[in-house]
Amino acid sequence: MQFMITQLHDPQDCPKDIGGFRKALINEKVDGIDLKNVYVEHGSHTIVYIVETDSYDNIVKFLEPGMMTCTSSITPVSSMTMAEIMKKK
Numbered sequence: 021m022q023f024m025i026t027q028l029h030d031p032q033d034c035p036k037d038i039g040g041f042r043k044a045l046i047n048e049k050v051d052g053i054d055l056k057n058v059y060v061e062h063g064s065h066t067i068v069y070i071v072e073t074d075s076y077d078n079i080v081k082f083l084e085p086g087m088m089t090c091t092s093s094i095t096p097v098s099s100m101t102m103a104e105i106m107k108k109k
Contacts, residue, residue, distance in 0.1 A: 021073065021074060021096060022056065022070060022071070022072050022096070022097050022098070022099045023071050023072075023073070023094055023095060023096055023097060024068060024069070024070055024094075024095045024097045025068065025069040025070075025071060025079070025082075025083070025092055025093070025095075026066065026067075026068050026092065026093045026095075027041075027045060027046075027066070027068075027069065027083070027090050027091070027092045028064070028065060028066050028067075028085065028090055028091050028092075029043065029045070029065050029086070029089055029090035029091075030065065030089075030090075031065055033089040033090065034065055035089075041060070041067055041086075043085075044085060044086065045067070045083075045085055045086030045089070045090060046069070046082055046083060046085060046086065047081060047082055047083075047084055047085050048082075048084045050081045051078075052073055052074065052078045052079050052106060053071055053072070053073040053078040053079065053081075053082050054071060054072040054073065054076055054078050055069060055070075055071055056070040056071060056072055057069070057070040058070075064088070066095045070097070072099075076094075079085070079094055
């Protein structure tokens with residue numbers, strides 16, 4: 021199943037000077053989670069991840085490094101294309 025994770029941090033907690041978000045806010049080495057895409061909006065200190073996993077526990081492990089410096093919302097999303105969705109009507 022795919023999930024969209026929106027992660028927000030305060031400017032004073034920005035990880036840009038300590039190795040970036042990949043080192044400070046997420047654990048990409050979690051078995052069973054596939055990071056599909058990342059979108060960064062620098063002005064609002066917002067990072068959006070698209071991940072695929074069968075376990076919520078994997079998401080918790082993935083986000084654990086940033087638990088004390090940012091907030092995250094987790095939303096299940098469809099992996100269907102718009103053409104596939106329109107075909108089902």
